[in-house]
Amino acid sequence: MRKSRQDSLYSQQYIMEALDQLLEENHLEDITITEICKKAGVARVTFYKYYHTIYDVLNASVEVSIKSAIEQLSNINPQDNIQDVLADIIARIAASPTSLQRQINSNTHGVVLEYFVHAISRLSQADTVFTKKLNQAEVLFIAGGMFSIITHWFKNDLQESPQSVAAMITDVLPSSALKQ
Structure with missing residues (x-):
């Protein structure tokens, strides 16, 4: 697997895991994209590269x-x-x-x-x-x-x-x- 494809999959996985972790402590409507990015260790631009909303x-x-x-x-x-x-x-x-x-x-x-x-x-x-x-x-x-x-x-x-x-x-x- 090419490195860029692998990095892409990791970024998406980190974002999903970050949301799951945040959902253990918060209601969905109280979570922001900024919090997800911070927890996932990715930039907002990376988030928006793969997703439009938290629901995505x-x-x-x-x-x-x-x-x-x-x-x-x-x-x-x-x-x-x-x-x-x-x-x-x-x-x-x-x-x-x-x-x-x-x-x-x-x-x-x-x-x-x-x-x-x-x-x-x-x-x-x-x-x-x-x-x-x-x-x-x-x-x-x-x-x-x-x-x-x-x-x-x-x-x-x-x-x-x-x-x-x-x-x-x-x-x-x-x-x-x-x-x-």
Whole structure:
């Protein structure tokens, strides 16, 4: 990887990490770009090179987490138990919930829902989880349901285990659409 590309990725990562750290102590609306830059050790011009607003940073942070989950789901073996796979992904989300929790609390979680829709759509086409390519209504229904269950879980301070949440999700998935 070229040094400039690597520096770019590091800068973006530092900015996302700085926002996550600041969100542990402050409300999103109380954080300034100047504070993020100072905490990240980058100039404001660097911030604006990659992001327009603090919400863009928040969205990018969630996108990184969701892309990782999508990648993991896209690579599963059709013989794997979908509930176990979901439990593993949910456990990873629970291990570092800051970004997703912030999206939910700041009422900008529509972005996360769009990633769920994208993930289910990709899984439908990957031929690893579902028996057929889902139509748009099915994708929206499944993604919305999963998203609602996970949002509810976050709002209840992650009280249930990842295995319980995965069981809730798989219980409501249409069995006719899932590979057995």
